Amino acid sequence: MTLEYAKTLYSKPFNALLFEAQTVHRMHFRDEMELCTLLSIKTGSCPEDCRYCPQSAHYNVDIKKEKLMDVELIIPQVVKAKALGAKRFCMGAAWRNPPLKAMPKLIEIIQAVKEQGLETCMTLGMLSKEQAQMLAEAGLDYYNHNLDTSENYYKYIITTRDYQSRLDTLQKVAEAGMKVCCGGILGMGESIEDRLQMLVTLANLKTPPASVPINQLIPVPGTPLGDKLNKIQVKTFDFVRTIAVARILLPTSKIRLSAGRSQMSDEMQSLAFLAGANSIFYGDKLLTATNPSEEHDLALLTELGFEIEQTTDKHYEYINETRAINEACH
Ligand code: SAM
Numbered sequence: 001m002t003l004e005y006a007k008t009l010y011s012k013p014f015n016a017l018l019f020e021a022q023t024v025h026r027m028h029f030r031d032e033m034e035l036c037t038l039l040s041i042k043t044g045s046c047p048e049d050c051r052y053c054p055q056s057a058h059y060n061v062d063i064k065k066e067k068l069m070d071v072e073l074i075i076p077q078v079v080k081a082k083a084l085g086a087k088r089f090c091m092g093a094a095w096r097n098p099p100l101k102a103m104p105k106l107i108e109i110i111q112a113v114k115e116q117g118l119e120t121c122m123t124l125g126m127l128s129k130e131q132a133q134m135l136a137e138a139g140l141d142y143y144n145h146n147l148d149t150s151e152n153y154y155k156y157i158i159t160t161r162d163y164q165s166r167l168d169t170l171q172k173v174a175e176a177g178m179k180v181c182c183g184g185i186l187g188m189g190e191s192i193e194d195r196l197q198m199l200v201t202l203a204n205l206k207t208p209p210a211s212v213p214i215n216q217l218i219p220v221p222g223t224p225l226g227d228k229l230n231k232i233q234v235k236t237f238d239f240v241r242t243i244a245v246a247r248i249l250l251p252t253s254k255i256r257l258s259a260g261r262s263q264m265s266d267e268m269q270s271l272a273f274l275a276g277a278n279s280i281f282y283g284d285k286l287l288t289a290t291n292p293s294e295e296h297d298l299a300l301l302t303e304l305g306f307e308i309e310q311t312t313d314k315h316y317e318y319i320n321e322t323r324a325i326n327e328a329c330h
């Protein structure tokens, strides 16, 4: 996959690009939405300096800092998410990397969430090979670790780590047998080329991500990017085009319309779904920021005629069936 190809797709007439994205989409998916609920299990005081992030210790943001939560406090939230129809429970921790002493508790949390019958995802920062193996053995299904932007633009967003360290962790996650969840943020002042280069990098990974979250920057006051809102908003059509290119370059990945949906109209979200987004964060809170209510999302999805995705088994059966049919036709 090349940047040139991504640029060619991006510059097609809007309708032609959306038609192509929707055609690819229908080869692999039906009108189903994946619902993933997020919980911050360790909040704030992060030593990294990601310029978008309210949880970085480098900035002065009004959030409630919390140590790693106990499993007893997490489970009621899992039960609630399941009752409301979520398929996956995603847990985030504001760490550069998880401390070794936290591993037993993380393993206990993974096992307890799985017992409730939900898929599990964690995002804990950089991992050693041993930590990736421990999480995989505990049954963690997905590990989220975003590239966030292109390699070229990364240095303007984060200075406390480099792009290669992100790629290294992604490889360890895949080698340990967990599914990779990796995407980025639009609206940090990056160029369209930076956005496309990030998608090309994702598509060219040895194991392309099973799940690709596309976040729109939530400008949080107190963070360096939160104070520059007016300069860097993403145009709706640029956002939707980026989703469409993601769908075409990563045809079998879930594309998740992630942070920033509270700032999007229902019509903008519908265009993103038409372009190929088929997963959302579901629940009225992300990690620290707000997200649309479950009632609002269910009403929108019902109005658009989406089914709610239930089990992974069914999904993979369907993909395998369509692949077999496609192969037989060629
Ligand atoms: N510390 C871990 C790490 O960085 O991988 C996990 C938590 S971190 C908060 C997870 C992701 O949230 C980031 O990679 C970024 O893509 C997203 N994120 C954080 N703050 C955001 C904001 N203000 N707007 C949009 N996305 C944001």
Ligand code: DTB
Residues within 6 Å of the ligand: 038, 054, 092, 123, 144, 146, 183, 184, 213, 214, 215, 218, 258, 259, 286, 287, 288, 289, 290
């Ligand atoms: C991802 O790509 N987006 C989620 C999840 N992965 C961990 C996080 C969004 C965070 C938005 C800002 C906040 O809630 O603090």
Ligand code: SF4
Residues within 6 Å of the ligand: 046, 047, 048, 049, 050, 053, 054, 055, 056, 057, 093, 094, 095, 096, 125
């Ligand atoms: Fe820390 Fe993750 Fe926030 Fe960066 S994005 S400051 S690593 S919590």
